[in-house]
Amino acid sequence: MSCSCLELVDPKEVKLDAVLSAYQGKKGVLVPVLQEAQEIYGYLSQEVMEKISRTLRILPAEVYGVATFYSQFRLKPMGKHIIQICLGTACHVRGGAKVLEAIEEKLRIKDGETTSDGRFSLEIVACIGACGLAPVVSIDGDVHGRLIPERVGQILENYV
Ligand code: FES
Incomplete structure (x- = not known):
């Protein structure tokens, strides 16, 4: 039964x-x-x-x-860690685009994409309210400020 x-x-x-x-x-x-x-x-x-x-x-x-x-809707699952790179004015002026390039190169993904192992998703956002720390990247809500492209690899290694 x-x-x-x-x-x-x-x-x-x-x-x-x-x-x-x-x-x-x-x-x-x-x-x-x-x-x-x-x-x-x-x-x-x-x-x-x-x-x-x-x-x-x-x-x-x-x-x-x-x-x-609508761009708010996602048709694919997000990665385990969500990287939001800010390209608002302050971050853009202070080199946000170079940081973005470093992330794209390291992970081989572009805005809106997820790595093939499902570890990271990447999103470009406008101002996350931490302009004083520009350029800024938020990973799962942790804000990493005053970033330079050379530090990207080391930061991403902390997210397994
Ligand atoms: S412009 Fe990047 S945090 Fe405000």
Whole structure:
């Protein structure tokens, strides 16, 4: 005899189901639903978009179209560590672009990409509020300031 209590429940799926039932039957909900789904999963997989489409009765092409139109949505999983390099005015003036080049060369990824081993994702951002420390890179929320390209490799080694 099988016991349903042993079935594994995916807590993320439970959360998504709750979001979908809260929005079901309402109009103009696609963007907030996609935002909440991304918050739950970290990105919007094909499977999640299909479920949203089915449940809310929105054409798959429309769901995919909105998810790809807005830059806030990610269609691939993020890496274990998120590198945010600031190219706001202060950081740009103080050599942020050179630091970015050093990161891109070291990790062989560009803005919005993730390394093939899933260790790092790279994002260019505008001002993170630490202009006095420009140029600045934030990794998983740790701010590294007054960076020079030569220090990039050593800093990244601390994130395994
Ligand atoms: S411009 Fe880079 S932290 Fe403000």
